[in-house]
Amino acid sequence: MQYVSTTEQIIYAGQIIHSPESADGGSPRRQSPEHGQVPAHLGFAELADMDALFAAYRSRIYRYALLSLRDEDLAESVTHDCLLRAFHARASFRGDCSVATWLTRIATNLIRDQVRSRKLQFWKAASRSAIDAGEFADHLRAPGLTPEASLLVREKVKGVWESVAKLSDKQRSVFLLRFVEELEMSEIAAALNMNVGTVKSHLHRALSNLRSTHMPHAPIRKEAEKTK
Amino acid sequence: MNANHLSNWDLEEYALGQRTPEVLQHLTQCPDCQAAATDWQDSLAMFRTAAVAWSEQSLQHRPARIPAGGNDPSKHIVPSPLRWALVAAALLLFTLLPIYFMHHGASPQVARTLPAGTSSTAAGKPAPISDEALLNQVDEEVSEAVPDSMEPLTHLVTTQVNTSADTTGGSHHAQRN
Numbered sequence: 001m002q003y004v005s006t007t008e009q010i011i012y013a014g015q016i017i018h019s020p021e022s023a024d025g026g027s028p029r030r031q032s033p034e035h036g037q038v039p040a041h042l043g044f045a046e047l048a049d050m051d052a053l054f055a056a057y058r059s060r061i062y063r064y065a066l067l068s069l070r071d072e073d074l075a076e077s078v079t080h081d082c083l084l085r086a087f088h089a090r091a092s093f094r095g096d097c098s099v100a101t102w103l104t105r106i107a108t109n110l111i112r113d114q115v116r117s118r119k120l121q122f123w124k125a126a127s128r129s130a131i132d133a134g135e136f137a138d139h140l141r142a143p144g145l146t147p148e149a150s151l152l153v154r155e156k157v158k159g160v161w162e163s164v165a166k167l168s169d170k171q172r173s174v175f176l177l178r179f180v181e182e183l184e185m186s187e188i189a190a191a192l193n194m195n196v197g198t199v200k201s202h203l204h205r206a207l208s209n210l211r212s213t214h215m216p217h218a219p220i221r222k223e224a225e226k227t228k
Numbered sequence: 229m230n231a232n233h234l235s236n237w238d239l240e241e242y243a244l245g246q247r248t249p250e251v252l253q254h255l256t257q258c259p260d261c262q263a264a265a266t267d268w269q270d271s272l273a274m275f276r277t278a279a280v281a282w283s284e285q286s287l288q289h290r291p292a293r294i295p296a297g298g299n300d301p302s303k304h305i306v307p308s309p310l311r312w313a314l315v316a317a318a319l320l321l322f323t324l325l326p327i328y329f330m331h332h333g334a335s336p337q338v339a340r341t342l343p344a345g346t347s348s349t350a351a352g353k354p355a356p357i358s359d360e361a362l363l364n365q366v367d368e369e370v371s372e373a374v375p376d377s378m379e380p381l382t383h384l385v386t387t388q389v390n391t392s393a394d395t396t397g398g399s400h401h402a403q404r405n
Contacts, residue, residue: 054294063283072286073309080293139282140274153274160275178244179272180279200244207240 047090047099053083057100060181061107067176068111070165078114082107097190104181104191108173115169136161163210171206174199234261243268 046052061082066075086093086103093102140157164172170192177188185203189196234242238251242265255262 050294054292058292059283059287062287063280066283066286067279072290075286076290084295136278136282139285140278153270156271157274157278160271161278164275180276182276203244204237204240207243208236211236211240 047087047093050083050087053087057083057103060100061103064104064107064176064181065111067164067180068172069114074114078107078110081110085110098187101183101187101191104177104183105193108192111173112169159213160210163213164206166213167206167209171202171209174202175206178203233258234264239265239268243272 046056058079062075062079065078065082066072069075069078082103086099086106093099136157140154145153164175167175173192174188177183177191178185183191185196185199188194188199192199194202234251234254239261241247242251242255255265
């Protein structure tokens with residue numbers, strides 16, 4: 001597969017898929033018979049330009065890495081690595097998923113490597129950039145709430161934050177992609193290389209763990225569970 | 229779904245966006261389950277709000293370092309605690325080395341190779357005191373058996389020894405005689 005890009009022309013799999021000349025009918029437009037023209041929403045064109053790639057996806061990848069690693073320095077390192085690797089490996093991008101999904105997959109692998117490395121375990125305790133639950137909840141913006149309601153919400157957010165920390169790596173990834181990045185199940189499955197059923201199973205386990213630790217059980221629901 | 233209330237599974241499904249018509253209908257009729265479902269949804273939404281706000285705020289203090297032309301990702305430098313520690317150690321070393329040499333002579337090797345008694349250079353400039361001369365001076369001071377403050381006593385003792393030696397010598401001489 002060949003992928004060559006300039007600001008004027010993008011060639012994918014040996015076929016010109018975007019060209020200003022072809023747009024105005026100046027030259028015949030060729031398209032890949034297998035893939036056809038890559039839809040704009042996949043963000044394929046952004047892979048051609050590093051600035052555009054960073055501008056479009058840095059924030060998103062950083063957020064995912066930050067919430068997974070809970071360390072700003074490491075999150076930035078992972079984000080940088082992810083985007084650069086994607087840019088250098090853009091020739092291997094087949095276009096069967098969106099660029100965002102592909103980047104998420106790369107970021108997930110990098111995060112997993114970071115978590116596995118002993119370096120993280122050592123620096124985790126000493127790192128100044130690590131964030132605790134209180135600091136995280138301080139970022140909550142809930143205007144218009146009374147002080148009591150605000151405190152209640154803050155405690156809930158702290159609870160979720162602490163519960164997410166206790167999830168397994170896979171459960172945490174699935175949870176963050178679903179409830180923070182708001183990806184669909186199929187997108188999460190593609191990003192994490194899982195079946196949709198496995199994703200759903202991980203999500204239910206994650207939510208179950210959240211409920212068992214911080215989400216309050218209403219007595220009526222306990223009763224309902226017993227009678228089930 | 230239970231006949232009376234939603235189960236935890238139903239609530240999780242609701243939070244995941246898998247909302248069946250039966251669940252939705254039950255929620256319209258049951259305020260308790262509605263409160264529980266809303267509680268779930270609010271907590272997760274607030275968590276997302278805080279996460280996004282934290283990420284954005286954190287990113288504001290970190291300008292994008294986009295490499296020109298796309299460098300190899302394995303070669304880029306990201307500040308980490310270990311790297312900062314190494315940099316600090318290197319700085320400390322470069323600061324302490326000149327201080328060490330100031331205290332131990334600028335060029336000790338050269339000074340040691342100079343012959344003893346050499347006190348001036350060919351250019352006529354005053355030569356620095358060699359290590360050997362310094363050591364000799366130290367040796368002289370250390371070799372003094374008695375400090376200055378006790379010298380009178382030493383004199384007294386040596387006089388006494390001399391006189392006793394004279395007397396014993398005289399007696400021996402008398403005995404021989």
